[in-house]
Amino acid sequence: MTALEHSAEPGYDAAVVDLLGAMACAELLAFERLAYDATMAPTIDDKAELARMAVAEFNHHTALRARLVELGADPSAAMEPFVDSLTELHRRTTPADWLEGLVKAYVGDGLAAEFYREISRHLDAATRDLVLRVLADTGHSSFVVPRVRAAIAADARVAGRLALWGRRLVGEIMTQAQRLAGEREALASLIIGGTGPDGRDREGIDLAEIARMLGRLTEGHGARMADLGLDA
Amino acid sequence: MTALEHSAEPGYDAAVVDLLGAMACAELLAFERLAYDATMAPTIDDKAELARMAVAEFNHHTALRARLVELGADPSAAMEPFVDSLTELHRRTTPADWLEGLVKAYVGDGLAAEFYREISRHLDAATRDLVLRVLADTGHSSFVVPRVRAAIAADARVAGRLALWGRRLVGEIMTQAQRLAGEREALASLIIGGTGPDGRDREGIDLAEIARMLGRLTEGHGARMADLGLDA
Numbered sequence: 001m002t003a004l005e006h007s008a009e010p011g012y013d014a015a016v017v018d019l020l021g022a023m024a025c026a027e028l029l030a031f032e033r034l035a036y037d038a039t040m041a042p043t044i045d046d047k048a049e050l051a052r053m054a055v056a057e058f059n060h061h062t063a064l065r066a067r068l069v070e071l072g073a074d075p076s077a078a079m080e081p082f083v084d085s086l087t088e089l090h091r092r093t094t095p096a097d098w099l100e101g102l103v104k105a106y107v108g109d110g111l112a113a114e115f116y117r118e119i120s121r122h123l124d125a126a127t128r129d130l131v132l133r134v135l136a137d138t139g140h141s142s143f144v145v146p147r148v149r150a151a152i153a154a155d156a157r158v159a160g161r162l163a164l165w166g167r168r169l170v171g172e173i174m175t176q177a178q179r180l181a182g183e184r185e186a187l188a189s190l191i192i193g194g195t196g197p198d199g200r201d202r203e204g205i206d207l208a209e210i211a212r213m214l215g216r217l218t219e220g221h222g223a224r225m226a227d228l229g230l231d232a
Numbered sequence: 233m234t235a236l237e238h239s240a241e242p243g244y245d246a247a248v249v250d251l252l253g254a255m256a257c258a259e260l261l262a263f264e265r266l267a268y269d270a271t272m273a274p275t276i277d278d279k280a281e282l283a284r285m286a287v288a289e290f291n292h293h294t295a296l297r298a299r300l301v302e303l304g305a306d307p308s309a310a311m312e313p314f315v316d317s318l319t320e321l322h323r324r325t326t327p328a329d330w331l332e333g334l335v336k337a338y339v340g341d342g343l344a345a346e347f348y349r350e351i352s353r354h355l356d357a358a359t360r361d362l363v364l365r366v367l368a369d370t371g372h373s374s375f376v377v378p379r380v381r382a383a384i385a386a387d388a389r390v391a392g393r394l395a396l397w398g399r400r401l402v403g404e405i406m407t408q409a410q411r412l413a414g415e416r417e418a419l420a421s422l423i424i425g426g427t428g429p430d431g432r433d434r435e436g437i438d439l440a441e442i443a444r445m446l447g448r449l450t451e452g453h454g455a456r457m458a459d460l461g462l463d464a
Contacts, residue, residue, distance in 0.1 A: 025276065031283055035267030044257065044315055045308045048297070051263055051290055058287045061280065076277045083276055 012197050015190035016127055017071060019119065021078025022180070022187065023134075024064035026086055028079070030108065031057040033090050037101035046098070046147070053105060053140040060134045067130050081184065089176045093169055099151055099158065100165050102144045103228065107169050109141040110224040114217055122190060124197035148228045163230045170221050174214070244429055247422035248359055249303060251351065253310025254412070254419065255366075256296035258318055260311070262340065263290040265322050269333035278330070278379070285337060285372040292366045299362050313416065321408045325401055331383055331390065332397050334376045335460065339401050341373040342456040346449055354422060356429035380460045395462045402453050406446070 034054035041047035068075040095101035116135040120128045152159045181188035189195040192209045222232035266286035273279035300307040327333035348367040352360045384391045413420035420426075424441045454464035 028276065028280060028283060032267055032270055032279070035264055035286065036271070038264055039268070043308065044260065044311050047264070048260060048293065051260060051293075054267065055287050055290045058283055061283075065280070076275065079276045 011186055012124075012190070012195050013071075015186040015195050016123070017068065017073045017078050018081070018184055018187040019190055020064050020068050020071070020127070021073075021075070021080075022082045022184075023116075023131075024061050024068065024075060025079035025082040026112070027057045027061035027064060027134075029083075029086050029090055030112075031055070031061065034105060037095055037098075037105070040095070040098040040101055042098060049143045050101070050105065053109070056137055056140045060137065063130060063134060067127070082180070085176055085180055089172060093172050095165075099148065099162060102148055103162050103165055103230075104169055106141045106144040106148070106228060107166055107221065107224060108173075109138055110220060111170075111173060111217065113138040114220045118213055118216070119191055122193040122195075145227055148230075152229050159230060162228070163225070163232075166221075166225050166228075166230055166232065170218075243418055244356075244422070245303075247418040248355070249300065249305045249310050250313070250416055250419040251422055252296050252300050252303070252359070253305075253307070253312075254314045254416075255348075255363075256293050256300065256307060257311035257314040258344070259289045259293035259296060259366075261315075261318050261322060262344075263287070263293060266337060269327055269330075269337070272327070272330040272333055274330060281375045282333070282337065285341070288369055288372045292369065295362060295366060299359070314412070317408055317412055321404060324404050327397075331380065331394060334380055335394050335397055335462075336401055338373045338376040338380070338460060339398055339453065339456060340405075341370055342452060343402070343405060343449065345370040346452045350445055350448070351423055354425040377459055380462075384461050391462060394460070395457070395464075398453075398457050398460075398462055398464065402450075 031054045034050055034057060038047045038050040038054065041050060065075040068078050093104060095104050113135055116131050116138070120131045120135065123131060148162065152162075181191075186195065192213060194209075225232040263286045266282055266289060270279045270282040270286065273282060297307040300310050325336060327336050345367055348363050348370070352363045352367065355363060380394065384394075413423070424445060426441075457464040
């Protein structure tokens with residue numbers, strides 16, 4: 001594990017492999033679901049926009065996979081623990097139509113970006129660089145905003161339905177995230193900065209820090225719903 | 233239409249826009265269907281392989297779209313005439329399982345490559361360069377070969393079912409191609425070299441040349457089925 005040579009803590013190395021495995025798996029499934037949702041596009045140009053976003057997710061997957069290989073980990077084994085719960089998350093949040101697909105793409109892209117920003121604060125330099133590179137390449141979902149706003153302008157009832165959908169999405173995502181955090185303690189500890197590359201280990205999870213992070217994520221989600229013209 | 237300045241024939245320009253529109257549409261739908269078929273993958277690595285192929289198709293779509301813009305054409309309008317028949321083709325050839333998806337990916341990728349090779353002989357230099365660049369980036373389907381062969385080795389009955397599927401695929405593709413050729417005469421004429429950038433126009437379609445091209449495509453298809461261990 002040459003790339004983690006500054007790590008003073010074996011728990012940190014395992015947690016980083018877990019984190020990269022979770023991200024690589026999430027990006028691959030995001031690719032797959034966005035590509036599937038693109039089948040509902042009303043025009044060929046809309047289809048191409050969502051497809052472009054899917055391709056960006058796949059490129060992130062490829063970068064994360066390469067980093068796992070660099071760390072001496074088996075990417076397939078690193079992703080495996082996350083396949084079922086992330087597949088289940090997508091199954092529970094399958095959009096019923098194009099507009100629900102757009103809102104999911106926007107909300108999901110935004111939450112992923114914030115998650116990457118949060119986690120980057122607790123990582124060794126090489127892993128942080130990768131996460132920030134992936135983060136810099138998110139935001140392909142801005143095409144969603146005028147489309148959702150136009151749909152609401154054309155039919156105000158759409159706003160109520162999509163607001164409900166947005167709340168359902170964030171609820172399902174938070175539920176699965178909590179379930180995963182319970183199952184993968186080292187990963188959860190890494191995410192909130194309890195396990196660091198400096199060997200610092202606060203022994204257990206800081207509940208106040210979790211609450212602050214959830215607060216920031218919820219606030220960001222509210223801002224994105226507002227972008228779309230929706231109540232959070 | 234600066235990039236077609238060597239064209240002596242207005243019919244050629246329109247046919248090239250038609251060709252690029254058909255290819256751009258086909259590549260985008262191939263992306264979408266491969267990504268969808270990736271949902272049937274038995275492992276996360278298999279999923280990533282088919283996803284990688286889908287991403288290559290999307291990159292081709294992007295290159296073709298850019299060329300349409302260069303030619304002063306509206307990519308969306310250029311693709312539009314092909315959306316319904318290509319969507320219908322995919323609907324009629326939806327794989328029932330992962331192995332059928334693999335065979336479709338391999339057969340489709342191979343036929344597309346041969347089609348690009350055929351058509352490149354009749355194009356102006358700039359369009360030919362683009363088509364050859366796309367062609368050089370096909371062939372991401374070779375991962376299919378060991379997987380299909382392993383499935384046949386594990387259960388010999390699989391070979392009969394997949395051979396039938398391969399015949400069905402090529403039959404549906406040829407049927408839709410003939411229908412399209414009937415509807416888009418300028419395009420059909422371009423494909424077989426009846427309309428060239430030198431202004432040559434043989435007035436009508438050379439049936440012997442069509443037969444020779446179909447012969448070459450069928451031969452290539454047979455070779456690819458043999459790669460997979462299947463009777464054509």
